[in-house]
Amino acid sequence: MGEVDQAFIQDPEHRPKLSIIEAEGIPSIDLSPVIFISDPKAIEGLVGEIGNACKDWGFFQVINHGVPLEKLQNIEAAAKEFFAQPLEDKRKIRRDEKNALGYFDTESTKNIRDWKEVFDFTMEDTTLVPASPDPEDKEEATWTNQWPEHPPELRQACEEYTREVEKLALKLLGLIARSLGLPENRFNSYFKDQSTRIRLNHYPPCPSPQLALGVGRHKDGGALTVLAQDEVGGLEVKRKTDGEWIRVRPTPNAYIINVGDIMQVWSNDRYESVEHRVMVNSDKERFSIPFFFNPAHYTIVTPVEELINEQNPAKYRPYSWGKFMTHRRLSNFKKLGVDNIQIHHFRVCEQVD
Numbered sequence: 001m002g003e004v005d006q007a008f009i010q011d012p013e014h015r016p017k018l019s020i021i022e023a024e025g026i027p028s029i030d031l032s033p034v035i036f037i038s039d040p041k042a043i044e045g046l047v048g049e050i051g052n053a054c055k056d057w058g059f060f061q062v063i064n065h066g067v068p069l070e071k072l073q074n075i076e077a078a079a080k081e082f083f084a085q086p087l088e089d090k091r092k093i094r095r096d097e098k099n100a101l102g103y104f105d106t107e108s109t110k111n112i113r114d115w116k117e118v119f120d121f122t123m124e125d126t127t128l129v130p131a132s133p134d135p136e137d138k139e140e141a142t143w144t145n146q147w148p149e150h151p152p153e154l155r156q157a158c159e160e161y162t163r164e165v166e167k168l169a170l171k172l173l174g175l176i177a178r179s180l181g182l183p184e185n186r187f188n189s190y191f192k193d194q195s196t197r198i199r200l201n202h203y204p205p206c207p208s209p210q211l212a213l214g215v216g217r218h219k220d221g222g223a224l225t226v227l228a229q230d231e232v233g234g235l236e237v238k239r240k241t242d243g244e245w246i247r248v249r250p251t252p253n254a255y256i257i258n259v260g261d262i263m264q265v266w267s268n269d270r271y272e273s274v275e276h277r278v279m280v281n282s283d284k285e286r287f288s289i290p291f292f293f294n295p296a297h298y299t300i301v302t303p304v305e306e307l308i309n310e311q312n313p314a315k316y317r318p319y320s321w322g323k324f325m326t327h328r329r330l331s332n333f334k335k336l337g338v339d340n341i342q343i344h345h346f347r348v349c350e351q352v353d
């Protein structure tokens with residue numbers, strides 16, 4: 001990527017501030033009570049901490065999470081090698097309108113190009129999804145992993161890494177369920193045919209970091225995101241108390257966890273999916289790896305029964321996760337000229353957020 005093309009330039013109100021607020025960052029939570037010692041008292045404390053972090057921030061970091069460092073180092077090294085190849089080699093496995101998996105260098109967020117390139121894959125080599133966003137269309141389509149020839153170790157590194165991160169994601173799902181007063185396995189059945197997607201992100205140095213963003217402001221549409229970021233930094237989270245953008249300081253071997261839109265709906269707004277974005281910088285490239293923990297495409301997302309009653313009625317109408325996801329994806333290929341689909345479109349009394 002050379003000089004900044006007009007397509008990357010953010011509207012003035014969304015341009016990043018070069019003065020960065022790092023004050024009092026997102027909560028850091030030590031998972032050792034569930035990973036290493038299984039102490040019921042300590043687990044109860046942990047459940048409380050996670051509940052507060054989900055409520056107050058929608059974001060937190062975890063340490064002592066059980067994912068072996070070696071698996072992260074392997075995938076990071078292979079990702080670096082993959083992205084270092086010439087564009088024409090990477091484009092051999094380019095994702096397209098039919099298959100969401102593979103390499104992509106022209107992603108947009110809210111119709112502005114992101115300063116990044118990505119490689120997407122799923123846990124299983126094929127994933128069933130709806131063929132189109134049309135609610136009447138019952139046809140299914142298949143996404144298929146496209147592994148590059150080079151580097152040959154990328155595939156194994158990705159597979160081994162995601163098996164470990166999935167264990168962490170399931171632990172967190174259980175802890176979050178408990179923090180809502182639900183049984184630990186309350187959400188597990190939705191993930192039987194999960195549509196989890198893992199992304200390798202590469203943000204090259206950008207000549208005008210004050211005009212463009214690595215990823216424009218957005219909320220993650222799935223249930224939960226487990227993110228690894230390298231030491232460069234750039235992720236910013238919109239603080240709920242005052243709407244300020246707060247930098248998430250890189251912490252070695254920690255994972256960043258955020259509540260996605262589906263968890264917001266399941267919890268009937270007890271927890272909120274929070275806006276975030278990525279700043280780029282002019283001299284350093286950055287790598288990150290989000291694991292988007294998503295249920296089966298046929299999941300109908302609706303506030304869980306146990307959390308609604310007459311005083312606290314459901315705030316959302318049920319919607320299909322698969323249709324939501326395919327709608328979002330399509331907007332990357334067709335310039336729809338409107339904002340992407342959002343959960344507020346399913347609000348019982350629609351408010352714009």
Ligand SMILES: O=C(O)CCC(=O)C(=O)O
Nearest residue numbers: 201215229235278288290
């Ligand atoms: O690179 C990052 O730190 C975050 C990326 C992100 O928010 C996303 O891909 O949804």
Ligand SMILES: [Fe+2]
Nearest residue numbers: 218219220276
């Ligand atoms: Fe995100």
